[in-house]
Amino acid sequence: MITLKDVTKRYGETLAVDRVSLEVPAGEVCVLIGPSGCGKTTTLRMINRLIEPTSGTIEIDGRDVMSVRPEELRRHIGYVIQSVGLFPHLTVAENVATVPKLLGWERRRYEPKVLELLEIVGLPPAEYAASYPRQLSGGQAQRVGVARALAADPPLLLMDEPFGAVDPLTRERLQGEFVRIQRELKKTVIFVTHDVDEAIKLADRIALMRAGVLEQYDTPEALLDHPASKFVHDFMGADRALKRLGRARVGDVMRTDVESTTDGTRAIPREACAGSRFVYLTDGDGVLEGWVDCRVFDAGTPAEEAGTWVDWREAAVHPETTLKDALSRMLGMGFRNVAVVDSAGRLVGEVSLADIEGAMAGGDSYVADPSEGDVPSERLDGGAPA
Amino acid sequence: MNIAPRMRPAVAALAAAVIFGVLVSQQDFWVTTLSALFPNAARPVYPAATVAELTLQHLRLVAISSGLTILVGIPLGIWVTRPSGADFREIVSGAVDFGQTFPPVAVLAIMMPILGFGLWPAVVALFLYGLFPVVSNTVAGLEAVPGTVVDAARGMGMGRARVLLRVELPLSARVIMAGVRTSVVVNVGTATVAAAVGAGGLGDPIIGGINVQNMAYVLQGATAAALLAVVADGLLAAAERLLTPRGLEA
Numbered sequence: 001m002i003t004l005k006d007v008t009k010r011y012g013e014t015l016a017v018d019r020v021s022l023e024v025p026a027g028e029v030c031v032l033i034g035p036s037g038c039g040k041t042t043t044l045r046m047i048n049r050l051i052e053p054t055s056g057t058i059e060i061d062g063r064d065v066m067s068v069r070p071e072e073l074r075r076h077i078g079y080v081i082q083s084v085g086l087f088p089h090l091t092v093a094e095n096v097a098t099v100p101k102l103l104g105w106e107r108r109r110y111e112p113k114v115l116e117l118l119e120i121v122g123l124p125p126a127e128y129a130a131s132y133p134r135q136l137s138g139g140q141a142q143r144v145g146v147a148r149a150l151a152a153d154p155p156l157l158l159m160d161e162p163f164g165a166v167d168p169l170t171r172e173r174l175q176g177e178f179v180r181i182q183r184e185l186k187k188t189v190i191f192v193t194h195d196v197d198e199a200i201k202l203a204d205r206i207a208l209m210r211a212g213v214l215e216q217y218d219t220p221e222a223l224l225d226h227p228a229s230k231f232v233h234d235f236m237g238a239d240r241a242l243k244r245l246g247r248a249r250v251g252d253v254m255r256t257d258v259e260s261t262t263d264g265t266r267a268i269p270r271e272a273c274a275g276s277r278f279v280y281l282t283d284g285d286g287v288l289e290g291w292v293d294c295r296v297f298d299a300g301t302p303a304e305e306a307g308t309w310v311d312w313r314e315a316a317v318h319p320e321t322t323l324k325d326a327l328s329r330m331l332g333m334g335f336r337n338v339a340v341v342d343s344a345g346r347l348v349g350e351v352s353l354a355d356i357e358g359a360m361a362g363g364d365s366y367v368a369d370p371s372e373g374d375v376p377s378e379r380l381d382g383g384a385p386a
Numbered sequence: 387m388n389i390a391p392r393m394r395p396a397v398a399a400l401a402a403a404v405i406f407g408v409l410v411s412q413q414d415f416w417v418t419t420l421s422a423l424f425p426n427a428a429r430p431v432y433p434a435a436t437v438a439e440l441t442l443q444h445l446r447l448v449a450i451s452s453g454l455t456i457l458v459g460i461p462l463g464i465w466v467t468r469p470s471g472a473d474f475r476e477i478v479s480g481a482v483d484f485g486q487t488f489p490p491v492a493v494l495a496i497m498m499p500i501l502g503f504g505l506w507p508a509v510v511a512l513f514l515y516g517l518f519p520v521v522s523n524t525v526a527g528l529e530a531v532p533g534t535v536v537d538a539a540r541g542m543g544m545g546r547a548r549v550l551l552r553v554e555l556p557l558s559a560r561v562i563m564a565g566v567r568t569s570v571v572v573n574v575g576t577a578t579v580a581a582a583v584g585a586g587g588l589g590d591p592i593i594g595g596i597n598v599q600n601m602a603y604v605l606q607g608a609t610a611a612a613l614l615a616v617v618a619d620g621l622l623a624a625a626e627r628l629l630t631p632r633g634l635e636a
Contacts, residue, residue: 048541050537050540050541070543071543071544071545072543073543074540074541074542074543075542075543076543079538079541079542081534081537081538081541083532083534084534084538085532085534085535085536085537085538085539085541086535086538087535087538087539087553087633088535088557088631088633088634089556089557089631089632089633089634090631090633091633098542099542099543102542102543102544102548132632132633133633134633134634145538148542158541
């Protein structure tokens with residue numbers, strides 16, 4: 001557990017961080033968010049003492065960070081930054097092994113860990129361990145950055161806009177992987193971003209800051225539905241119903257009873273359509289290859305042309321994809337359904353526009369009226385959104 | 387023969403160094419060549435010392451002065467990029483700049499009354515003259531290390547000394563070595579003026595030749611010094627290549 005008590009950072013006359021107090025329970029993801037210059041990065045960097053607080057205390061599991069030598073403290077806290085900061089003169093494997101080496105681990109202890117982590121972040125060691133950072137794409141470099149931060153198995157991870165510098169598609173993928181990895185490793189994470197959608201997608205709790213002051217610290221649902229101030233309301237944005245979709249994941253609503261055929265031939269027999277209007281096509285390993293909209297047979301399309309063949313990386317979503325991203329994918333492709341595949345591309349289900357609508361209907365009806373100015377923070381209906 | 391690309395410049399430079407060594411040790415070669423080029427000269431070859439002796443004196447002079455330049459210049463460049471030395475940065479760069487613009491011959495003239503005749507005034511003059519490229523390249527190399535890489539290193543728990551040794555110096559090695567190379571190669575040429583204060587070296591036949599109007603002597607010293615500079619340049623270029631971390635190779 002991380003505890004900040006009245007943490008203040010003053011630069012001359014300016015208060016960069018003004019008496020911030022918050023608690024992050026172990027295993028939770030706390031997202032620090034706010035406009036530029038709100039003090040979120042300063043707050044993050046005070047936790048591993050890259051910046052020394054002017055006053056206040058920061059405790060990690062009850063121990064004051066000021067009582068530990070900064071280098072020693074940092075070796076037990078994972079650190080990921082937007083610009084990644086990989087060491088260009090070291091290989092990917094050497095980069096990941098940095099902290100274990102600082103801690104004096106022997107090679108036989110850290111080597112398997114390094115390979116395991118590269119596997120976890122989706123960079124097969126056989127292909128990438130001996131590469132140098134300049135040979136990696138932005139997304140791959142950030143995966144190495146995450147693996148490097150996790151190498152010594154620190155219980156706490158500090159991430160400063162880690163996905164801010166990559167293209168939107170890569171960012172979505174990295175966020176999905178972050179959710180998957182976090183579900184597995186259950187680290188305590190402090191995550192800085194200025195992207196509301198990212199915060200909603202990843203946070204257990206959001207700490208919204210403005211001008212050094214903590215405006216509200218609560219669950220994403222609470223910030224969306226019960227903003228403590230007009231600033232919080234405006235910052236979270238008007239499209240709250242859509243944003244709430246960022247909290248639900250495809251895996252929660254997808255249907256797994258989908259029809260698929262592994263016929264193997266490019267000619268689709270009409271009989272494949274016996275049970276359903278829509279049939280997915282997979283290869284022998286269950287990897288999604290395409291689909292058949294059975295109405296094409298009524299239109300007299302020959303069997304060889306009935307199938308739509310796709311690359312699952314582009315035409316499918318994953319169980320950890322948010323409904324918001326799934327919806328935008330559907331709208332982008334112009335379909336009412338989208339296939340769900342696992343990380344290896346194997347078909348596991350599908351999700352439809354109707355499924356997403358169903359999830360939206362579960363939301364509550366509280367509407368903040370911006371004309372009221374500051375809205376009360378207590379819940380009006382007591383019911384948490386679905 | 388199969389030689390790794392990184393090693394090729396080193397192999398070529400070592401071969402050139404061996405050829406140069408053989409060439410300067412063959413006094414007969416110089417006698418024959420210079421006699422053929424200057425058939426009218428009574429004494430076409432500098433008589434006071436062999437080319438090999440002059441070259442060794444020259445190498446000693448360059449080794450001592452450049453060695454001092456490197457030993458002082460690199461730490462000085464490091465120091466002014468640290469928080470403790472940042473305030474001195476302008477003073478140091480101004481002084482080093484001045485050291486290069488101030489003519490070495492004038493330094494010799496000033497140092498002679500203090501240090502006397504011989505090796506040491508020459509060493510001081512050459513040391514000061516060579517500092518500029520070493521210090522300025524050390525500063526430039528360290529400043530070119532991305533701040534984010536240093537931030538990541540600090541954030542992972544490296545202390546300042548470790549960040550310098552494991553991250554900053556490896557990443558700036560190529561630029562620092564380029565400064566050393568410039569400094570040493572210039573020094574090989576400039577060291578010929580040291581003969582004016584009796585420090586010996588390949589400047590002896592040049593200055594002696596000018597005094598007695600014997601162009602054969604001048605050519606002898608100048609050719610050997612020029613070849614030595616080319617060999618030194620090749621060796622240091624090879625070292626530069628080998629010190630460049632693999633991850634930074636284009």
